[in-house]
């Protein structure tokens with residue numbers, strides 16, 4: 015190993031007889047490693063204590079939530095579109111990387127200014143606490159406990175590892191010292207990697223999954239008069255075609271929550287307040303006793319791109335919102351139904367929509383099961399025909415009746431339209447890309463809640479629009495499956511789809527981006543048909 019190999023010089027005995035510059039480089043590297051491990055151990059400990067005690071928040075999560083909250087919406091959308099559903103893990107990795115890099119820099123200053131590292135770590139901890147108490151579910155005292163534990167553990171680790179290098183002067187002692195340094199570093203690294211994993215594992219005990227499993231919807235839901243949950247009545251189902259009802263664990267998820275709120279159904283209640291004659295509070299048992307309405311509704315995200323999959327159809331069980339509002343007595347001027355979640359997301363839509371005949375539910379069930387935690391357990395709103403960002407609040411905590419003109423929900427000041435009717439859309443699911451020549455099945459879904467779909471047409475290259483077969487019609491609030499068989503010889507083709515809604519309006523081919531009120535335009539797909 016050569017002496018000017020700086021990385022190796024940290025750990026190889028050869029460094030013993032190195033010129034004087036190398037030991038100082040080696041010690042600089044030691045300081046960096048000590049700082050990096052100090053920061054890593056600080057973070058790892060906070061994760062561990064957050065796992066051990068349910069009330070102690072994870073500071074990494076808290077900072078992640080605050081970053082999402084404070085970022086311009088364009089950055090959040092970029093994050094979601096770049097990292098997909100991994101956007102939150104990606105953000106967590108980013109936070110950890112920045113922290114340990116900063117820690118490495120801190121390590122360099124630790125010998126000359128021993129007070130500096132603890133102060134800098136405390137400042138970082140303060141940021142964590144500030145981020146944590148933004149979350150209404152977190153109490154500050156517990157965040158402080160996590161932060162202090164982290165700073166103490168991080169400072170101690172930093173001091174210990176740095177202290178290992180100070181006394182050695184004789185070569186033998188230096189070798190022994192190096193050995194201890196390597197061992198401690200490896201041990202520290204082990205803690206940094208293992209503690210968060212253990213913490214995460216332990217944190218799973220705090221989920222409400224067990225309480226959720228106790229809830230039996232089959233007892234309260236009235237026997238359905240709706241058609242059974244099916245895919246396609248067509249000999250064999252078309253492979254790759256989206257099911258009519260998307261299974262809960264495949265249903266798209268969009269929200270601003272860094273970690274899924276764990277809401278204890280035993281203590282949860284929702285309040286109806288604001289411009290009403292009587293403010294009312296409902297527990298989950300109250301809702302279970304009234305939840306006899308089932309409806310099939312397609313939910314869509316306003317940021318769904320043409321051909322995108324931020325859309326899904328499910329059978330929802332719940333209580334008609336209008337029933338609850340009638341009991342509360344909406345006052346004149348109460349023109350907006352604004353729902354709020356336990357983590358302070360808000361969404362608002364005109365009061366008139368809840369009573370215009372469309373499905374508008376306080377939903378507690380999804381496809382025959384209690385709402386999954388990712389989809390809003392114990393209760394959420396489902397309102398047919400409008401995008402999720404103005405209506406579909408998950409982890410519901412209250413419904414406030416207020417003035418539509420003067421109060422805005424979460425996404426409105428971030429550049430999205432005040433009203434969000436879902437645009438008519440259609441999507442090609444199959445074929446995926448490559449198919450064999452002969453009879454080729456083209457299939458997909460089309461939706462225009464609450465207008466319904468009356469026809470779907472496809473076109474190959476610049477050919478004529480051809481009407482296709484529609485799947486089972488489960489109502490105007492849901493999407494519909496469609497399929498079409500066509501004979502194709504080898505080659506490349508562009509397939510395009512368009513839908514006609516229940517009013518006879520044909521889906522526009524004018525392309526608009528998702529912002530501010532939903533994407534429009536036709537979905538096209540290039541398929542390559544190969545020799546058999």
Ligand SMILES: Nc1nc2c(c(=O)[nH]1)N[C@H]1C(S)=C(S)[C@@H](COP(=O)(O)O)O[C@H]1N2
Nearest residue numbers: 266267268269270315355359402406407408
């Ligand atoms: N509490 C909460 N509810 C929320 C959101 C959110 O960020 N927080 N996002 C909304 C948006 S933008 C959409 S598209 C739907 C998505 O619902 P899903 O995740 O069940 O598919 O939830 C809505 N409800």
Ligand SMILES: [Mo]
Nearest residue numbers: 315316402403
């Ligand atoms: Mo959305």
